[in-house]
Amino acid sequence: MEENRFTLAGKVALVTGASSGIGAAIAKGLAEAGACVAVAGRRVERLTSLVDELTSAGKRAIGVCLDVTDFESIKHAFDQVETTLGTVDVLVNNAGVANPKNFIKTAPEDLDFIMATNFRGCWHVAQEAAKRLIAADKSGSFINISSVLGEGAQLGQSAYAASKGAVNQMTRNLAIDLMRYGIRVNAIAPGWFRTEMNDAYFATEAGQKYIQQIPPRRLGDLNELIGPVILLASDAGSFVNGAILPVDGALHAHIT
Numbered sequence: 001m002e003e004n005r006f007t008l009a010g011k012v013a014l015v016t017g018a019s020s021g022i023g024a025a026i027a028k029g030l031a032e033a034g035a036c037v038a039v040a041g042r043r044v045e046r047l048t049s050l051v052d053e054l055t056s057a058g059k060r061a062i063g064v065c066l067d068v069t070d071f072e073s074i075k076h077a078f079d080q081v082e083t084t085l086g087t088v089d090v091l092v093n094n095a096g097v098a099n100p101k102n103f104i105k106t107a108p109e110d111l112d113f114i115m116a117t118n119f120r121g122c123w124h125v126a127q128e129a130a131k132r133l134i135a136a137d138k139s140g141s142f143i144n145i146s147s148v149l150g151e152g153a154q155l156g157q158s159a160y161a162a163s164k165g166a167v168n169q170m171t172r173n174l175a176i177d178l179m180r181y182g183i184r185v186n187a188i189a190p191g192w193f194r195t196e197m198n199d200a201y202f203a204t205e206a207g208q209k210y211i212q213q214i215p216p217r218r219l220g221d222l223n224e225l226i227g228p229v230i231l232l233a234s235d236a237g238s239f240v241n242g243a244i245l246p247v248d249g250a251l252h253a254h255i256t
């Protein structure tokens with residue numbers, strides 16, 4: 001058996017939305033697996049403290065200011081990473097927002113807010129990464145952070161679920177489109193992990209009750225996302241392409 005199948009040594013990873021929650025945890029996991037990591041987001045002070053943590057642990061990391069809804073910001077962030085670390089060959093498209101609302105009360109601007117970050121942001125960042133990899137004649141792996149709501153439905157989540165459904169379809173289609181360039185595209189569909197996105201809800205009685213009703217009867221630990229990401233990012237996942245991998249303690253398999 002090949003020893004270093006899961007290593008990311010020599011890879012340059014970019015993680016969007018790495019200033020908190022899932023993105024920060026994934027960035028740390030990628031660095032531990034040997035990748036040089038660019039952590040991206042709008043809250044630069046958060047990125048700086050994550051970079052300090054990684055570099056003092058002997059990892060190579062930089063922070064880049066990135067708003068995934070802004071083309072110029074995307075280009076500028078990729079320029080910075082390319083100059084400092086090299087061409088991005090592992091992209092984790094993780095930046096996302098939620099704003100649960102009844103369908104009838106969802107205004108056009110509510111829908112735009114969700115789609116601009118969760119779907120179009122993911123799309124434009126992937127396109128920029130693909131163009132640069134193709135120009136550099138390098139292979140790569142893109143991992144889109146979708147959600148269990150990319151396939152399933154939940155009350156009050158129509159806009160968010162639609163954005164993640166679009167991410168899933170984009171994942172499958174890009175896998176086919178980019179295969180000829182040696183770029184694999186997969187998604188991870190997390191179940192529930194406590195982050196700034198849902199902290200307030202899971203702190204309520206209703207939130208705690210909900211946790212007891214889902215199959216694992218607990219939230220995921222952020223570290224439980226790292227192994228699946230490394231599998232998809234590394235050569236260990238060389239024939240995994242166009243997949244949507246649930247990491248949710250069987251939530252997706254559950255019928256209430």
Ligand SMILES: NC(=O)c1ccc[n+]([C@@H]2O[C@H](COP(=O)([O-])OP(=O)(O)OC[C@H]3O[C@@H](n4cnc5c(N)ncnc54)[C@H](OP(=O)(O)O)[C@@H]3O)[C@@H](O)[C@H]2O)c1
Nearest residue numbers: 017019020021022041042043067068095096192193195197
């Ligand atoms: N937590 C869960 O249970 C769960 C479940 C399924 C899927 N997810 C998905 O996991 C991803 C991460 O969410 P999280 O739970 O870790 O929530 P979080 O802690 O709120 O993190 C969201 C991240 O997205 C970034 N972001 C938001 N808008 C952005 C923009 N316009 N440009 C760049 N970055 C932006 C934020 O960074 P800045 O504010 O610094 O820009 C932040 O780092 C999201 O795609 C979410 O949909 C989460």
